[in-house]
Amino acid sequence: MSIFVKDGVLYVSGAQDKLRKKGKEIPKFLDDYTLLDIETTGLRPYKDRITELGAIKVRNNQIVDKYSNLTIYPKSNRVPKFITELNGITEEKIMTEGVPIKEAMSEFRNFIGDDIIVGYNVNFDLNFIYDAVEKLHLKQLSNDYVDVFRFARTYYPKERHNRLIDCMQRAGIAQVEQHRGLDDSIDTKKVYDDFREHFTEDLLEKMREQIKNVDLVNEKLTPQQLGMHNPIRNKNIVFSGHIHMDVDEAHNMIYNMNGQNQDSVDRATNYLIMGDHDFFRRDNEDLNKARELIKNGSRIKRLSESFFLSMLDDWARS
Missing domain, CATH: 3.30.420.10 (Ribonuclease H-like superfamily/Ribonuclease H)
Structure with missing residues (x-):
């Protein structure tokens, strides 16, 4: 299991099928x-x-x-x-x-x-x-x-x-x-x-x-490796629902890309990342909490796992 970028292409064990199968630069x-x-x-x-x-x-x-x-x-x-x-x-x-x-x-x-x-x-x-x-x-x-x-x-x-x-x-x-x-x-x-x-x-x-080749799980990335368009920087992130990525590796990735992992949703949360089939469920505590906070002015973005990985792949290719 691992999450890494090779020749500008993102690879995610367990969730590769959620990414566009584009060629490489x-x-x-x-x-x-x-x-x-x-x-x-x-x-x-x-x-x-x-x-x-x-x-x-x-x-x-x-x-x-x-x-x-x-x-x-x-x-x-x-x-x-x-x-x-x-x-x-x-x-x-x-x-x-x-x-x-x-x-x-x-x-x-x-x-x-x-x-x-x-x-x-x-x-x-x-x-x-x-x-x-x-x-x-x-x-x-x-x-x-x-x-x-x-x-x-x-x-x-x-x-x-x-x-x-x-x-x-x-x-x-x-x-x-x-x-x-x-x-x-x-x-x-x-x-x-x-x-x-x-x-x-x-x-x-x-x-x-300049083409990215980085291990996102096992090493803290430098500012040069992260570049100017890092979508994780200074973001508070919660993973919830059925995530195909290894969640521990995903947490390491967030930390290595200068983001912050959270155990549950609160007003400081920036991204709530849901399993693709959990996105509209009504029995997910994090999702329900996010809905209430959004009603009261919080700017929490709810992202499917596929959409989140697409964001990361765009960064990897940048």
Whole structure:
């Protein structure tokens, strides 16, 4: 039994089946790949929708094919106002120009094939695509991937922001980001190619060292190992219900990631982590206590074990 991160991928004995079975990050320059970018209605794969799929297929570092479609869902296709203001995608545009999500995602999955995937902050896109592919019973998305964002953080370590638009402006590629799938895919390739011209072997090695390899159970992690996006830091956490992780190991992990374990829920609790099938039970003392405290103003977040592990996996890949 153990909980650890190897090559940026989280492994959890007893609960591995609760994690997305995505590929691993390959920090290198490639000549053959599929580069993708999606647009969504928000940041949460479990709640928000994909509005647009965009990708380019690259062979010998040349674009040989393109894919672009808006996606129509069976129920709601409403687009938040701030998203429309960002990229111009409206519900009317989706309904007029879009393709049903099952058809579009099937085409998109076939377009990707077995290629290594390239993208900017690509784990965000992969989470949405992985869940859609699983829901539609298509071929699982377990392709390895390159995250151009990691190149940016390595090349510009002192910059406060390293968004796609920041890299485009620094390299003189463009002054404006379109926030459209195909356009951003093409611009991301230009940024990737710019890094290809300027990266040294020392920078590549430094970037590879940023990929996490840590034991989460048996050693206290350093600030450098934890990074800036540690979801456990300073959080008071209670595990309750039927948890598939070894609970003692989970407690060690929380401590090693600078969190605090609690035996029961109180006003100081930040996360109540429930077994997936216990999430709506009425006979769990911790859950009932959390509900009462929330009614009285406490900010306790109730998380399923699967959701909590997904948070950890996103951190492991960051």
